[in-house]
Amino acid sequence: MTGDLAVNVSRETSERLASYAALLVKWNPAINLVSKSSLADLQTRHFADSAQLFALCPPGARHWADLGSGGGFPGLVIAILAAEHMPDLTVTLVESDARKAAFLSTVARETGIRAKVMAERIESLAPLAADVLSARALASLPQLLAFAERHLAPGGHALFPKGATHRSEVAESLADWRFDLREHPSKTDPLAVILEIEGVSRV
Numbered sequence: 291m292t293g294d295l296a297v298n299v300s301r302e303t304s305e306r307l308a309s310y311a312a313l314l315v316k317w318n319p320a321i322n323l324v325s326k327s328s329l330a331d332l333q334t335r336h337f338a339d340s341a342q343l344f345a346l347c348p349p350g351a352r353h354w355a356d357l358g359s360g361g362g363f364p365g366l367v368i369a370i371l372a373a374e375h376m377p378d379l380t381v382t383l384v385e386s387d388a389r390k391a392a393f394l395s396t397v398a399r400e401t402g403i404r405a406k407v408m409a410e411r412i413e414s415l416a417p418l419a420a421d422v423l424s425a426r427a428l429a430s431l432p433q434l435l436a437f438a439e440r441h442l443a444p445g446g447h448a449l450f451p452k453g454a455t456h457r458s459e460v461a462e463s464l465a466d467w468r469f470d471l472r473e474h475p476s477k478t479d480p481l482a483v484i485l486e487i488e489g490v491s492r493v
């Protein structure tokens with residue numbers, strides 16, 4: 291599992307990603323980690339889509355937090371890539387569904403990577419002080435900005451993959467929030483972008 295990941299990976303990392311994919315396929319019928327239709331295209335729809343965020347990690351980041359990790363996208367892919375490329379990066383995965391959180395812990399254990407799984411609701415967490423905050427398919431941008439305000443360390447970056455609605459979500463957010471925005475085109479979906487956001491504050 292090395293094609294189109296936007297990052298060069300060693301054989302060990304490739305084997306970890308393959309083990310993760312095998313566990314996902316095994317657990318998916320019981321706990322619906324990803325849509326059944328996307329299983330046929332796991333590599334692009336989930337692995338490459340997640341790995342492109344790792345390429346945007348600011349150098350020197352120490353703590354990456356992924357909110358609403360579900361089956362581990364992007365957070366678990368980030369943790370596996372970090373084990374090879376950024377071994378000092380701590381990765382926290384927040385997932386309130388206990389069965390999905392158990393899956394995340396199982397993959398971390400079986401692949402031998404470090405990831406801190408928090409089986410809690412985001413709203414009940416103490417501030418995470420993350421250098422990088424990610425969330426895919428979790429909430430609208432105004433809600434994500436509220437999470438970013440609470441959980442990013444000063445100077446931290448949020449990376450939010452968004453689909454075709456991103457322009458209207460940004461416009462809606464500007465009523466209540468100030469932030470610096472860079473838009474990165476998605477490498478896996480021509481209609482999608484990754485919103486890189488810094489300096490979040492309320493209007």
Ligand SMILES: C[S@@+](CC[C@H](N)C(=O)[O-])C[C@H]1O[C@@H](n2cnc3c(N)ncnc32)[C@H](O)[C@@H]1O
Pocket residue numbers: 323324357358359360361362363364384385386387390410411412413425426427428
């Ligand atoms: C649509 S899924 C997306 C999962 C994954 N990020 C992905 O893109 O494949 C959203 C996930 O967020 C979790 N979630 C939703 N609201 C949450 C909350 N308030 N706190 C923690 N997890 C939450 C859900 O249990 C679900 O697994």
